[in-house]
Amino acid sequence: MIRVAFLVALCGLAGCSPSAGLGRVPVVGRVTLDGQPLAKLSLHLSPVGKTPGNGSLAVTDADGRFRMTDVRGASGAFVGEYQLEINRNGQVELPKDAGKSSPKSAASQLRITVPEGGCDLEIQIPKDGKSPQVTTMK
Numbered sequence: 001m002i003r004v005a006f007l008v009a010l011c012g013l014a015g016c017s018p019s020a021g022l023g024r025v026p027v028v029g030r031v032t033l034d035g036q037p038l039a040k041l042s043l044h045l046s047p048v049g050k051t052p053g054n055g056s057l058a059v060t061d062a063d064g065r066f067r068m069t070d071v072r073g074a075s076g077a078f079v080g081e082y083q084l085e086i087n088r089n090g091q092v093e094l095p096k097d098a099g100k101s102s103p104k105s106a107a108s109q110l111r112i113t114v115p116e117g118g119c120d121l122e123i124q125i126p127k128d129g130k131s132p133q134v135t136t137m138k
Helices: 002-014
Strands: 027-033 041-047 056-059 065-067 080-088 110-114 119-125 133-137
Touching (some): 027 041, 110 119
Antiparallel strands (some): 080 110
């Protein structure tokens, strides 16, 4: 009996409850600067309000595409509200005429909703310093 209680407690600490790994949905997308793909950007979804989990992370590839993975390595994110932060990850080549807009500052306070079934995010950062636009597609 003591062994069973120990194993149950150990599983709870390790995150192997019956719901561990369940409830995540795919979140993929692309980041562009005035239509051109942005590579080597790091994206972080931070849960807002009652959204479960610890958030999700991704890094854009050469085509600006990304696939979110939760902080424990599971693919996707939980359904809910998030703050999206975009930061430089290594050397990012931005056009000289990108003005005062940069992925680090311009897109740091975006809010998104991850719907049931997941989503495909199109994040467009304009050269003129205006606020980034996020389009959520299913």
